[in-house]
Amino acid sequence: MNRTRLIFFAVIALALVIVGVSFLLQQFSGNIPNPTAQPIAVRVVSALPIEPWVSDAAQKFNAEKRTLDGRTIVVTVTPMDSVTALGKYDRGELNPVPTAWIPDSRYLIELVNATQSEKLGRDIFLTDGEYRARPVVTSLFAWGIYKSRDQVLEKKFGEVNWKTIHDAAIAKGGWVELGGDPKWGYFKLIVPNPNKNAAGLLAMVSAAGEYYDKASIATEDVTNPKFQSWLKELMSSVTDFSSLSSYTVEDLALFGYSVGDGGQLLESDLLVNMGGIQTRWADPLVIVYPKYLTWFDFPFTIWMGPETSAVEKNAALLFQKFLLTTPIQTLAAQRGFRPVNTEVNITGADSLFKKYEAQGARVIVERTTRMRAPDRDTLNALRRWFDLNIKGR
């Protein structure tokens, strides 16, 4: 082998060594960041009642290591009361902006859009097209009352509704006057704190509906002094607004009839806590559906602003579709929600609706009048009234 060839092979060998060493170094040094391989973060802000189910689903979704454009999708879920989220959207305090939001009800989306339209000249959440808001489960308000107390109320008033509950709340002699056990003290109403839980605000809207006997409530209705005086008497029978928990049914279960004889609460919350309440307090809870139904449709809605990329929006869409799959909708039904996927039925023997049918739970609710969503001014008027008259008591 002449010198030239020797040198040639030496060069090739040197190059191979360099490439090989580089390759080895690369292997042993771990992953060198490749921007295109970064996971796609989908940040979901979820209403409190469905957050445990959404978080559970997110965990399952993440475990499947789903990808989009070769990148893994990672879903994180932040529980946040819808009214709080509404305020944060308005004030631009959600940083980073969530990719998707699941509020309690569609009307909350409309409220955000109303403000954002003024600022940006367009809706920030779409109501049609691929990215439109789609309900992922539904539930509704129902009365949950301890059976012993319900029997006394039925006997005294014939029916449980906001008006008779008000009459029970103002009974000067408490339960003795109503025909109940003197040990029960005064009638105690359970209403979530409207500053911590949108359901508290909607409970006041529902009360207004029955007070006026109509399904649509306006600002002048809630600012009427006679109504406010009636509402104050009603809300004064709530034991604890300063409670740590935003999950009122949990309080009803944990502290029993000692803190609340009953209240208008989310059906799904009532259903999942029925067993625990019965175990802890021996006195079962009964469910009564009100005349005007307040529905919660928990829409999954994707933020359309430039703060999130197209690939993030599409990844959020994949998670939305995952929430609508039969196995995940079945999990929702097990938590007392009404699934939107029609393949999942709630009439089976293991359904909570069937299990607690004797206590008033119904798959099909006979009452059909639906409370209409109030406008933003009406809600603000109610919140202001609450802060001035009840919060500081």
Next chain:
Amino acid sequence: MSKMKRLKKGSAPNSTCAILFGIAFVGVFALAGCIFLIAFMLVNAPTETPVANATLDLAYSPEKESLMQEIVTRFNRANYKTPRGTAMTINATKMDAADIVEAARAGKFTAISPDSSLWLAQIDAGRDHALVSEATRFAVTPIVIAMWEDVARSLGYPQKQIGWQDLLNKARSDPNFKWSHPSTSSASGTLATLAEFYAGANKTRNLTEEDIKNRATLDYVSALEKTVRAYGEGEQATIDQVLAKGKSYLDAFVVSERLVIYHNSKSQTKLVAIYPAEGTLWQDHPLALLEQANLNDEQRLTFRRLRDFMLSPEIQKIILQAGYRPVDLNLRLDDPGSPIKTQNGVDPAQPQTTLQMPNAAIIEQVQSYWFLTKRPANILLVVDTSGSMGEQNKLGQAQDALSTFLDQIQGDRDRVGLVPFASSVYGTVTLQDIGTQRDALKNRVRAFKADGRTALLDAVAFAYDDLQKRGDKERINAIVAMTDGIENASSTNTNALVQKIRRGNQTGVPVIIFSIAYGNDADFNALNALAEVTGGFSRRADPETIRKLYKILSTYF
């Protein structure tokens, strides 16, 4: 030919040059590539980050000390790690609930677990941004009036529902009836006081500031408070005293249901829990994260892990066994293994009704007005200033501690006097309303000099005689005696003084003695004999702990 040879000879160096140039070129490229690659890796290699701190500093209230120690030990032993590999650990500190509020607002601790969520509102009161976040509860227990079974039966238990009114009637009609509730530095003390104000206002809800200030309410609460034997540092301390002294210590006292179970598991003589007819309140034992400026994401993860750990079925079972009602509703209170049963003096179906929880401002009003209604006290501070107090700065620390004590006595109607002693009693300061002489007392304390021998018994006898001469039955009469040595200069002896106190307490006003054995050389036995005969107690202290002990003692008045 020669030209060609020359040419050939000339071409060889050219091709060698080209090859060498090629080698150099490739080499330089390869070298540059290597350098670039290494530099790239160095730049992008995980940087040497400071050791992340995933340790959570947790303050908890004292009544759940054994439970929290067990939970924290189990948690730390589990070796949980954050995704970055940092060990999750908990540093737990026992602290009065009121002190937890103060410490949290001062930027200390990253997590807290007081006895009630009412303290959480006080932490955030007046703040622009909430300090308390991610609060959850892991155990609950109602506040009850604990009574000996025979005492309860004399009031109509179990057929009749007993309330605060029954307690007041009993205390008024029976001068020997002894009851107490903790001071408002604990939730049970605050909640008991709140319940008294509700009863005084004849309400169970919508308590207003006007109700609290109302003369009739204040008279009612004053009448009830007048029958209180002494207050105390907290419910665990009360139950420990009850366990040690039995029926002679108290007839009834306010504690959580859980401590009735605890007592009955350790004593043959049983207590029963009375759930007041007017309604009671709950301790809800929150666990909350504090958004302190130094809180990092690793600590946040540790908090969440701890929260999940405490809510796990394994720990919830431990919580039930400790006598609390667990938040896990799957655990039945009526299971055979559950301690929440009538045999243990408690009733899982109670309470039937609770009082309405007012907002933080109303609770503060109740705490403030309690100082106007609580039973006032005559307190004589018997202080050793003998020569040995000059060693190891004992006197200096004691002076600081006495100043703290004087600051802690918040009811201006309480009377405080000083009985300093060395070889004899000297330079006493007569009992006066503390509101009028707080500064004078502090100045007198600051002027103490260590000198002379130890006439402890003469000093205690002097203070005792003073209180007996006054014969003030409306007030709590108490002596807080502190010495660092052994009695060596008095004209009386321990036995004689104990006999005298026993007789005096039966025929005159009852005087309680709390004694402090300061340092290793203090005569604990003599001090304990003096305290025991009055139903008081003795505790040991050193220069490190004396201040805390005086602060604790201040809660008894």
